[in-house]
Amino acid sequence: MSPVALSALMLAALGATPVVVIEHQPPLVEQGALEARLASTSGRRIFEPAAFVRAVGATEFARLPLTEREAGAGVFRADLPESLKGIEIEYFLEAFDEDGNGPFRKGSPERPLRLTRPPPPPRSLPAAATAAEQQALSRPRRTAGITLLASGAALLVGGGICGALAIKAYSTEKAATVLGEYEKAKSAAKTEGLVADVLFGAGIAAATVGAVLWLTDPSTPSGPAVSLGASATRGGAVAVLSGRF
Numbered sequence: 673m674s675p676v677a678l679s680a681l682m683l684a685a686l687g688a689t690p691v692v693v694i695e696h697q698p699p700l701v702e703q704g705a706l707e708a709r710l711a712s713t714s715g716r717r718i719f720e721p722a723a724f725v726r727a728v729g730a731t732e733f734a735r736l737p738l739t740e741r742e743a744g745a746g747v748f749r750a751d752l753p754e755s756l757k758g759i760e761i762e763y764f765l766e767a768f769d770e771d772g773n774g775p776f777r778k779g780s781p782e783r784p785l786r787l788t789r790p791p792p793p794p795r796s797l798p799a800a801a802t803a804a805e806q807q808a809l810s811r812p813r814r815t816a817g818i819t820l821l822a823s824g825a826a827l828l829v830g831g832g833i834c835g836a837l838a839i840k841a842y843s844t845e846k847a848a849t850v851l852g853e854y855e856k857a858k859s860a861a862k863t864e865g866l867v868a869d870v871l872f873g874a875g876i877a878a879a880t881v882g883a884v885l886w887l888t889d890p891s892t893p894s895g896p897a898v899s900l901g902a903s904a905t906r907g908g909a910v911a912v913l914s915g916r917f
Contacts, residue, residue, distance in 0.1 A: 690773050691769075692718055693710070699787060701790075706725075707749045712769050716771055718769060719770045719772075721737070722750075723736045724763060724766065725752065726763070728759075733784075737750065738765070820885065821878075824882055825875070827878060830875075831870075832872075835872070837860075844857040844860075
């Protein structure tokens with residue numbers, strides 16, 4: 673037995689004045705219909721059940737008949753018109769019995785019921801970045817470090833070559849017996865030495881910055897990441913870059 677039928681029987685047993693009991697819970701806005709369970713304490717037929725509805729902020733209520741969904745089931749329904757679907761509305765329910773007793777109401781014109789909206793879904797917290805995402809985010813730094821290390825190595829190689837040429841020109845200068853040959857070798861030694869100094873300085877700076885970027889990259893394994901060496905040889909120079917790529 674439903675709660676509304678039980679309430680009706682209890683009121684009838686107590687000899688109370690005949691009433692129509694209305695059981696109803698305000699629905700959500702999205703449902704687009706109003707339903708209620710009605711029962712008469714006297715057993716008399718329920719007469720003219722209706723819902724009076726209006727948009728929130730409006731002044732006049734529109735009357736919508738409540739229709740029993742199934743004969744004898746006691747469940748009545750009113751579908752909202754399209755103009756009132758999906759918006760917040762105020763309403764009250766009303767009914768009489770066939771003897772004219774009433775009106776019996778759920779809500780009232782002065783204190784109408786109100787459709788409610790479902791609560792917003794809980795806001796999810798951003799998930800922690802995965803190791804792969806962290807590595808992807810760090811790749812620009814890693815790439816820049818590798819580029820600078822390669823550039824520094826190339827500059828050091830060039831500096832080594834120029835340094836070797838400067839040494840060769842200096843040896844020619846010392847061995848020269850002719851003034852013109854001496855002056856030419858001296859100028860070449862000075863020029864090659866200056867270029868070697870510039871290339872060595874730029875190469876060391878680029879390699880240092882590249883190593884710092886690589887070593888501070890979060891995805892770089894612990895331990896020495898890279899080693900860079902350069903040395904002049906007879907007739908040229910050698911630069912060695914080693915590490916993890």
